[in-house]
Amino acid sequence: MRLLIIEDEPHIREQLHQYLQQQGYAVDSAEDGRSGLFMGMEYPFDLAIVDLGLPEISGIEVIQNWRKQGKTFPVLILTARGKWQDKVEGLEAGADDYLVKPFHNEELLARTRALLRRAAGVSQPTIQFDGLTINISQQTVLQNQQELELTAYEYKVIEYLVMNSDKVISKTELTEHIYDQDFDRDSNVIEVFIGRLRKKLDPNGQLKPIETLRGRGYRWNLTPRTEESKLS
Amino acid sequence: MNYSIHSRILLSALIILALFMGLTGMILDKAFRTNINNLQQENLRTQIYSLLAAAELDENDKFQLPDEMTEPRLNLSESTLHARVTTKDNEVVWQSKSMLNINLPFIRNKKMGEFSFSEITQNAGNYTLVTFSTQWFTDNNEQTYIFHVAENKNVLSSQVNLFRKELWSWLAGVSVLLIIIQTIILNWGLKPLRYVADDLLKIENGQKKRLATDYPKEITPLTQNLNQLLDSSQNQLRRYRDALGNMAHSLKTPLAVLQGIFSSTESKDKDTALEQLKTINEIVEYQLQRASTVGQLQFSEAISIRPIAEKIINTLDKVYKDKNVTAQINIPGNINIKMDEGDLFEMLGNLIENAYKWCTNQVRLSANKHNRQLQLIIEDNGPGISSEQRELILLRGKRADQSTPGHGLGLAMVNDMLLLYNASMEISKSSMDGAKILINLQD
Numbered sequence: 182m183r184l185l186i187i188e189d190e191p192h193i194r195e196q197l198h199q200y201l202q203q204q205g206y207a208v209d210s211a212e213d214g215r216s217g218l219f220m221g222m223e224y225p226f227d228l229a230i231v232d233l234g235l236p237e238i239s240g241i242e243v244i245q246n247w248r249k250q251g252k253t254f255p256v257l258i259l260t261a262r263g264k265w266q267d268k269v270e271g272l273e274a275g276a277d278d279y280l281v282k283p284f285h286n287e288e289l290l291a292r293t294r295a296l297l298r299r300a301a302g303v304s305q306p307t308i309q310f311d312g313l314t315i316n317i318s319q320q321t322v323l324q325n326q327q328e329l330e331l332t333a334y335e336y337k338v339i340e341y342l343v344m345n346s347d348k349v350i351s352k353t354e355l356t357e358h359i360y361d362q363d364f365d366r367d368s369n370v371i372e373v374f375i376g377r378l379r380k381k382l383d384p385n386g387q388l389k390p391i392e393t394l395r396g397r398g399y400r401w402n403l404t405p406r407t408e409e410s411k412l413s
Numbered sequence: 414m415n416y417s418i419h420s421r422i423l424l425s426a427l428i429i430l431a432l433f434m435g436l437t438g439m440i441l442d443k444a445f446r447t448n449i450n451n452l453q454q455e456n457l458r459t460q461i462y463s464l465l466a467a468a469e470l471d472e473n474d475k476f477q478l479p480d481e482m483t484e485p486r487l488n489l490s491e492s493t494l495h496a497r498v499t500t501k502d503n504e505v506v507w508q509s510k511s512m513l514n515i516n517l518p519f520i521r522n523k524k525m526g527e528f529s530f531s532e533i534t535q536n537a538g539n540y541t542l543v544t545f546s547t548q549w550f551t552d553n554n555e556q557t558y559i560f561h562v563a564e565n566k567n568v569l570s571s572q573v574n575l576f577r578k579e580l581w582s583w584l585a586g587v588s589v590l591l592i593i594i595q596t597i598i599l600n601w602g603l604k605p606l607r608y609v610a611d612d613l614l615k616i617e618n619g620q621k622k623r624l625a626t627d628y629p630k631e632i633t634p635l636t637q638n639l640n641q642l643l644d645s646s647q648n649q650l651r652r653y654r655d656a657l658g659n660m661a662h663s664l665k666t667p668l669a670v671l672q673g674i675f676s677s678t679e680s681k682d683k684d685t686a687l688e689q690l691k692t693i694n695e696i697v698e699y700q701l702q703r704a705s706t707v708g709q710l711q712f713s714e715a716i717s718i719r720p721i722a723e724k725i726i727n728t729l730d731k732v733y734k735d736k737n738v739t740a741q742i743n744i745p746g747n748i749n750i751k752m753d754e755g756d757l758f759e760m761l762g763n764l765i766e767n768a769y770k771w772c773t774n775q776v777r778l779s780a781n782k783h784n785r786q787l788q789l790i791i792e793d794n795g796p797g798i799s800s801e802q803r804e805l806i807l808l809r810g811k812r813a814d815q816s817t818p819g820h821g822l823g824l825a826m827v828n829d830m831l832l833l834y835n836a837s838m839e840i841s842k843s844s845m846d847g848a849k850i851l852i853n854l855q856d
Contacts, residue, residue: 190666196673261665262658263698265725265762266755272728279732283669283694286676299734 182297182340183358185229186210187217187243188259189236193282197230200286201293205320205333207361214238221247221254225357227344228297230289232259233271241274248275255296259284294318301344303405308343310403312388315343322382329381334359338374339382342391342401351398375399419603426595434584445576449569450541454530457543460484460562461528464496465547468507468558474551476506476558487511493565501546501557519561520544532566539566605629609636616643618715618751654755661701668694699826706756706830715749716757718789722778725762729769738769743779750787751856752834760830763823764791764850771795775845785856792843792850803840824850 184206188194194210201208209224211217214235221229221243229247233240244256256276260267263281271279277299278292298306298317306318314323320336322329331339337359342350352371375391382390392402416424463484469477476498486494492511497519499505517535525546533540540563549556605628615621623643624636668690675686719742726740750757768776772793779790798806806824828838836854843849 190670192670193666193673196670196677200673200677261669262661264658264755265758268762269724269728269758272731273724277731282665283672283690286673295735 182227182337182344183207183209183225183361184293185217185221185224185226187212187214187221187229187235187240188232189213189234190232193232196286197289201290202361204290205337206293207337207359207364209362214240214243218243218246220362221252222250224362225354226254227300227341227358228254228293229256230259230293231256231276232261233267234261241270244271244274244276253300255300257289257292257296291318297344303344309406310390311406313382313390313403315339324382331378331381335374335378335381338371338378342399346401346403349394349398349400354398418606419599422599423595427592430588430591430595434588438581438584441580442573442577445580446573449572453541453564453566453569454528454543457530457541457562457564458528460487460494460496461543461545461560464498464560464562465545468498470549470551474554474556476556478507480510482509490514493568495540495563497561499559499561501559506558517542517561517563519559519563525557533563539570540564541566605632613639620715622647657701661697664697665694668697695822699822702759702826702830706753706759706833715751716754717746718748718750718757718761718780719744719746721754721757722761722765725758725765726778729766733769736769736772737774738772739775740765741775741777743777745780748780748782748787750854756830756834760827760852763827764852767791767823767850768793768795768848772847777843777845782856787852787854787856789852789854790849791852792845793847794843794845795847797842797846798840798848806840807838827852 184201186194186197186201186208188197188210189212191212194212198208198210209220209226211220215237217229217231217235218238220226231240231243235243238246240258244258247254247256255278258268258271258276258279259282260271260279261282268279277296280289280292294306294317303317307314307316312325315321316323317340320340322331322336322339338355341355341358355371375393379391382388388403390401390403392400394400463482464478467478467482471477478498481488482496484494486492487496487509489511490513495509495511495515495517497505497508497512497517499519515536517540518533520529520531520533520542523546525548527545529544531542531544533542542561542563545560547558547560549558609624609628609632612621612624616624623640626633626636626640628636672687672690672694675683675690680686722742722744726742730738730740752760765776765778768791772795775794777790777792779792781788807828808825824838824840831838831852831854834854836852839851839853841849841851
């Protein structure tokens with residue numbers, strides 16, 4: 182999952198950038214509204230964290246512009262003033278949640294995960310498949326109650342595929358969403374990741390969780406168990 | 414005494430009118446009476462002349478006047494005109510038939526050939542008397558005759574009375590007309606002032622922001638100054654709040670930085686530092702909230718509650734999407750509140766967010782207004798608020814729950830804010846099982 186941070190205060194921007202990277206996200210950051218607006222338009226982000234009091238173009242305008250141009254990724258706004266009028270204005274402009282400064286990093290992470298999950302149409306932090314359980318808030322994958330050992334990038338690939346299970350994901354898209362702008366990309370790495378994941382998730386070759394569509398990309402092939410099926 | 418401009422002008426106009434009309438009446442009355450007296454004297458002179466003309470001496474030098482005179486009033490016994498001729502020794506030589514039932518004292522006029530007028534009272538009547546002395550020379554002697562003619566003044570006074578009645582009723586009529594015209598002029602003239610008063614009332618009620626600008630030039634200095642005053646108070650308020658907002662911003666960013674630094678370090682003082690940072694932040698938050706609450710202003714606008722409640726609900730529906738909260742808004746659109754808009758946002762925001770936070774899945778907002786008493790009720794179907802917690806929240810100037818930020822703090826802030834609006838807050842149990850917050854606000 183790739184995140185964009187727009188924050189003019191350098192300390193906070195750096196802290197957030199590092200913290201979210203540590204949490205396994207691909208992170209890009211901008212220091213003013215103009216460049217933030219541009220990045221949001223140009224790169225395929227999964228979520229943006231936008232400070233409202235930005236130089237050049239205000240956070241509200243940035244969000245309004247994105248929404249006008251059809252960008253639908255969730256937006257979390259940061260506000261120092263904590264005024265209700267600001268919160269309402271921000272959410273009316275198209276943001277999805279707000280956080281008042283100063284905030285705890287854990288709080289920000291929880292909100293970020295919830296927004297990503299909601300954007301993918303997943304209502305619970307754990308998604309259950311036959312034989313596999315993915316916990317988004319803990320970033321773990323359980324196979325028959327046993328936690329699988331995955332690298333950060335492997336988890337990112339699974340999460341992205343699961344969150345977009347209704348689509349075919351090309352290698353380029355996958356690269357763009359698991360790496361930030363500065364990363365030296367090589368799409369062959371994706372093939373390696375997919376191969377390794379297939380072995381880890383499906384050692385017996387029965388589940389076939391990741392389907393390859395030749396020339397187009399990959400698709401998550403499992404359907405989550407609904408509440409009803411869990412009961413039965 | 415503090416009379417209104419209207420009654421001052423009307424009262425002075427009435428006094429002037431009364432003086433003017435009274436004086437006019439008196440002068441006209443006097444003129445009429447003088448005139449009518451002159452007429453009477455003229456008439457009496459004529460009577461004397463006609464008596465003189467008719468008088469003659471017979472061959473024995475005896476004074477003669479016909480029994481029947483050409484003036485009919487002299488021939489009637491019940492008449493108002495009386496005549497008598499005497500010698501200088503007061504011996505009656507002739508008197509008119511109208512003298513039969515009356516005894517008038519006639520006064521002798523010593524001067525020859527001159528008319529002498531006098532007023533006499535006799536038989537309960539007032540008379541104007543004219544006497545004229547004349548000397549007649551015959552062949553062997555001379556004789557002085559004194560002609561007296563008297564006329565009852567009642568004839569005149571009835572005419573004067575008639576005139577007076579007519580005069581005063583006309584004057585009264587004209588006065589009434591003038592008063593009506595005066596009142597109309599006054600109303601029209603003072604209309605702009607009444608409009609100013611109406612405008613001010615509207616501003617006070619919050620229906621308007623400024624005075625209209627199309628007033629007559631005499632009062633535009635007043636209305637312009639008032640508008641400037643209104644503008645400057647609004648601007649001052651805005652500057653003050655902006656300054657506070659900026660202060661909040663500039664304090665919170667370094668706090669956020671510090672919080673981030675301490676969260677990521679592994680120092681043994683980490684927890685203490687974070688705890689202190691949290692306390693600083695809460696103090697800043699709480700005091701800024703208190704300071705930036707505008708409070709009740711004389712000239713604040715009345716704003717409709719429902720649209721703002723809806724905006725906040727829409728915002729919270731987005732934020733608490735996972736919770737699938739059903740919010741019911743029973744607030745009629747015409748319920749207004751005289752509150753600063755920012756304050757209303759804070760109050761409703763804190764109250765409704767609290768309900769969203771604690772509810773299981775239902776929130777209900779209601780409002781009603783009776784006799785300027787506004788009631789605002791926010792309910793949820795959550796666990797409710799315990800009686801100990803209620804007391805803490807309602808302690809003014811104290812934070813509710815020190816341990817969990819946000820919890821109770823919002824309600825305590827609202828409670829403090831309501832103090833500035835002379836409003837009260839009650840916490841009880843809702844029929845939906847959760848908390849019920851009731852706000853009582855006098856409009």
